[in-house]
Amino acid sequence: MNINVRQRGDVTILDLKGKITIGSGDVALRNAVQEVMNSGANKVLINMHDVSTIDSSGIGELVSAYTTATNRGAKLRLYNLPAKVTDILTITQLITVFDVYDNEDEAIRSFQ
Amino acid sequence: MPEEYRFHLAIGSRFENIELVQVVLRDSLERLGMEEDARHWIDLAVREALANAIKHGNEQNPSKQVHVDLAVEEQEVVVIRIEDEGVGFDPSQVPDPLAPENKLKKNGRGILFMKQYMDEIQYGAGPGGGTMVTLRKRLTGSKADSRQDDSEEEGTE
Numbered sequence: 530m531n532i533n534v535r536q537r538g539d540v541t542i543l544d545l546k547g548k549i550t551i552g553s554g555d556v557a558l559r560n561a562v563q564e565v566m567n568s569g570a571n572k573v574l575i576n577m578h579d580v581s582t583i584d585s586s587g588i589g590e591l592v593s594a595y596t597t598a599t600n601r602g603a604k605l606r607l608y609n610l611p612a613k614v615t616d617i618l619t620i621t622q623l624i625t626v627f628d629v630y631d632n633e634d635e636a637i638r639s640f641q
Numbered sequence: 642m643p644e645e646y647r648f649h650l651a652i653g654s655r656f657e658n659i660e661l662v663q664v665v666l667r668d669s670l671e672r673l674g675m676e677e678d679a680r681h682w683i684d685l686a687v688r689e690a691l692a693n694a695i696k697h698g699n700e701q702n703p704s705k706q707v708h709v710d711l712a713v714e715e716q717e718v719v720v721i722r723i724e725d726e727g728v729g730f731d732p733s734q735v736p737d738p739l740a741p742e743n744k745l746k747k748n749g750r751g752i753l754f755m756k757q758y759m760d761e762i763q764y765g766a767g768p769g770g771g772t773m774v775t776l777r778k779r780l781t782g783s784k785a786d787s788r789q790d791d792s793e794e795e796g797t798e
Contacts, residue, residue: 551692552656582681584688585750593747613681620757621750622739 530554530580532561540637541570546579549587558587562594562605571603572640576633578609588621595627604628608636646673650709652691654699654725659691662709666721669711673719673780682758683719683778689751690723690774698725698772708769717780718760724767724774732764 530547543561548554565573575594583591591607598605608630610618618624630636646669652658666687670680691707699705705726714720736743738750755762759776767773 550688551659551696582685582688584685584692585748585754586692588750589747592745596745617754621753622744626744 530557532557534561534565537633537637540572540574540640541565542574542576542633544576544579548582549580549590550582550584551586555586555590558590559593562590562597566597566601566603571601573598573603573605574633574636575605575607576609577607577611577614580611580614583614583617588617588623591627592623604640606630606636606639608633647712648710651706652709653703654695654701654705654707655703656692656695658707659688659695662687662691666709666711670719673713675719675780679778679781683721683776686755686758686762686776687721687723689754690721690776693730693751693774694723694725694727694772697730698727700727708767713780719778719780721776722767722773723776724769725771726769727771729766729770730764730772 530545530549530553532546533544535542535544543565545558549558562573575591595605606628609632610629615624618627618629628639630639648665648669650662650665652661663684667680667684670683675683687709691709694707695701699707707726708722708724710722712720732752735749735752738744738746738753743749752762755774755776759778761777763775765773765775
């Protein structure tokens with residue numbers, strides 16, 4: 530998986546691309562979230578648009594990222610969820626745990 | 642039974658080997674005429690079973706293998722058997738990942754995924770003594786169904 534980190538104002542955005550699966554993508558996500566948290570980011574968005582597959586380890590990393598951010602007083606939100614990712618968040622009943630937005634502008638506005 | 646779709650693979654217990662199985666699995670499912678969505682979800686269920694076999698069954702010991710068999714059995718059901726070389730596993734000991742106290746846990750959702758996306762999953766002891774999980778999925782929405790529909794239509798003419 531590739532992760533591009535960019536900034537829009539005071540919001541840090543992680544664009545994910547590819548598979549978030551055990552042994553590679555999950556570790557990459559963990560490291561990227563850790564890095565932005567350590568740099569002091571407190572408004573973080575994850576752009577899921579180009580995520581092709583997410584397995585239970587990937588979901589576990591998203592949960593872990595969410596709880597890490599929350600414990601540090603930061604906010605971590607998701608947007609641009611592909612239908613298959615929405616389906617998985619629904620069956621794991623995490624869709625109501627994460628703050629999920631349809632697009633980037635809407636997600637950015639949610640912090641204001 | 643369409644023998645041409647059957648395969649057996651044995652992989653070392655490393656997560657990157659999951660991708661090797663996926664290539665062969667996806668090719669077989671595509672040749673069986675399974676639609677993209679169905680292939681995606683079977684792919685995911687098999688990923689979970691393989692990850693469990695590698696991580697919990699074989700404890701990531703690369704000298705231990707995971708065996709994968711795919712066959713099409715009665716009533717055009719795809720049957721995938723995944724067996725590890727571990728000491729056995731009791732799925733009833735896995736906490737319910739949907740219980741409020743477990744919802745924010747990092748692990749424990751693999752079996753939920755398998756149950757959700759396959760028609761049937763079954764755990765038991767494999768012939769080699771390790772844990773064997775059997776995943777079943779009917780070939781609905783596939784070319785197999787189309788063939789059946791065609792023959793039914795012919796019959797009514």
